[in-house]
Amino acid sequence: MRTMLIGTIVLVVVLLAIGVFYFYPMINQSGNQGSTTTSSTSSPPSGTGRVVFAISDAKPNMNSITSIVITVDSVQIHSSSQGWVTVSSTAKNYDLIQIKNQGTAALVADTTLNSGDYDQVRLHISNATVTDASGTSDAKLPSGEIKFNSLTTVTSDKITTLDFDFLANETLHVTGNGKYILAPVIHFQSKQSAIVNITGNNVDIRGGNSISDTKVGMNASGNVGVGLKIDDNAVLSIDSSGNIKVGS
Numbered sequence: 324m325r326t327m328l329i330g331t332i333v334l335v336v337v338l339l340a341i342g343v344f345y346f347y348p349m350i351n352q353s354g355n356q357g358s359t360t361t362s363s364t365s366s367p368p369s370g371t372g373r374v375v376f377a378i379s380d381a382k383p384n385m386n387s388i389t390s391i392v393i394t395v396d397s398v399q400i401h402s403s404s405q406g407w408v409t410v411s412s413t414a415k416n417y418d419l420i421q422i423k424n425q426g427t428a429a430l431v432a433d434t435t436l437n438s439g440d441y442d443q444v445r446l447h448i449s450n451a452t453v454t455d456a457s458g459t460s461d462a463k464l465p466s467g468e469i470k471f472n473s474l475t476t477v478t479s480d481k482i483t484t485l486d487f488d489f490l491a492n493e494t495l496h497v498t499g500n501g502k503y504i505l506a507p508v509i510h511f512q513s514k515q516s517a518i519v520n521i522t523g524n525n526v527d528i529r530g531g532n533s534i535s536d537t538k539v540g541m542n543a544s545g546n547v548g549v550g551l552k553i554d555d556n557a558v559l560s561i562d563s564s565g566n567i568k569v570g571s
Contacts, residue, residue, distance in 0.1 A: 385492055390454035391419040401443035410434050419491045428526040436477050445470040451505040462503035466545025473535045475513040484528050486512045498559045506553045508540040543567045
């Protein structure tokens with residue numbers, strides 16, 4: 324009887340040992356599912372090398388930016404018969420974030436122009452600053468001049484509106500060391516017969532007949548045109564001469 328009992332105990336111990344030996348690796352593997360952490364000292368299989376691919380994005384976090392202020396020194400419009408006509412020559416500051424939050428446009432000029440067709444517009448921006456969690460800093464402009472072709476028609480019996488919609492999330496970029504670059508991307512619209520309501524410096528434009536609707540951008544060299552911009556994934560830097568460089 325005693326011999327049988329001892330034999331049973333030994334058998335149970337052996338079975339438990341076999342069970343632990345066999346099932347523990349699977350239990351341990353199951354418990355680690357979802358974790359991809361590996362030791363940097365682990366050896367890869369023979370004939371292979373460990374390669375780690377990573378993507379990083381230097382695009383600014385717009386949620387952390389509270390202000391993007393541009394200083395517009397002048398606004399001009401061009402016609403073949405008159406040349407360049409200045410509609411505003413007083414420097415004014417415009418906060419793109421504030422304008423976006425208000426949901427209305429900011430007044431640049433309310434003036435009269437000779438009737439006729441106008442084929443170009445030009446803005447000059449002398450300065451740009453960005454405020455984020457770290458404070459306020461200057462933003463580098465590839466060029467202070469934004470000039471592009473776009474049709475606008477002025478008639479004596481209708482109100483004509485020109486709206487420069489700066490697309491802040493496509494306009495602002497940041498270098499690898501945290502310097503801001505402001506290369507404007509603008510959705511430009513000119514309309515006639517719109518309903519216009521001006522309150523102080525705020526302009527609300529509703530309806531109207533579209534004359535021109537285009538999107539232009541500026542590249543790192545300061546060129547402006549349709550389809551131009553600084554790519555969102557571009558690796559940017561500013562050299563010792565203040566030039567913007569694209570690439571590593």
